[in-house]
Amino acid sequence: MKELAKTVAESLDLSKVKGDFNAFKYVEHEIGNVEPNGIGIQINNYGSKSDGCNPPADSATGGEKETMERAEVLTGNKEFMLILQKAVNQGFCRQDGWQYKWSVKVEAAYFASLASERFNLSKRKINGKPTVSWVPFEALFGLSDLRTAFNDYKQCKTALVREEEIDKLFE
Numbered sequence: 097m098k099e100l101a102k103t104v105a106e107s108l109d110l111s112k113v114k115g116d117f118n119a120f121k122y123v124e125h126e127i128g129n130v131e132p133n134g135i136g137i138q139i140n141n142y143g144s145k146s147d148g149c150n151p152p153a154d155s156a157t158g159g160e161k162e163t164m165e166r167a168e169v170l171t172g173n174k175e176f177m178l179i180l181q182k183a184v185n186q187g188f189c190r191q192d193g194w195q196y197k198w199s200v201k202v203e204a205a206y207f208a209s210l211a212s213e214r215f216n217l218s219k220r221k222i223n224g225k226p227t228v229s230w231v232p233f234e235a236l237f238g239l240s241d242l243r244t245a246f247n248d249y250k251q252c253k254t255a256l257v258r259e260e261e262i263d264k265l266f267e
Contacts, residue, residue: 164194166235169217176215182265183207188258195238202256205246208233210266 170176171194180196183189188207189198198204209228212218218226230242249256 163235167194167232169232170211170215170236173215176211179211179265183262186261186265188262188265189237192238196236198237198239200258201239201242202245202249203258203262204233204237204239205242206249206256206259207262207265208237208242209246210262214266 170180180189184191184196188200188203189196191197198207208230211233212228212230213226216226217229217232219229220227228243228246234240234242
């Protein structure tokens, strides 16, 4: 087994590879430490726009420009920005460049749900009720999976101590 691993490692040019290697072991019939199917190595190229070493600028998290464009629907709204400034003043979040970093994800999700409804950001309805437009908020807050945090809150009423204070931001 060591010889196989050594041969594989020597045959690969790893000088340009950065990041993690994921290895797995598949053993169908192990008899006295003999592993018939050996090891596997996965190298993630991140798609055709990459040099294989670094993810492209427009990968899943989005490039800086694209992310800023997603948030413009919010940052271009003066009333929204006044409400967001109240959130900053009350310590819910802090400004970090053009983004606003929230200390509690579920509070960011709850805020986003209220703002989406208040400013009619939804493009569709489910059962006659507008859905929350999560993308601009995820871009502006630098967070992902706000929908999951919000759904967890709704189903379990988890970790949202300051709900009333967030409601008052919109008054």
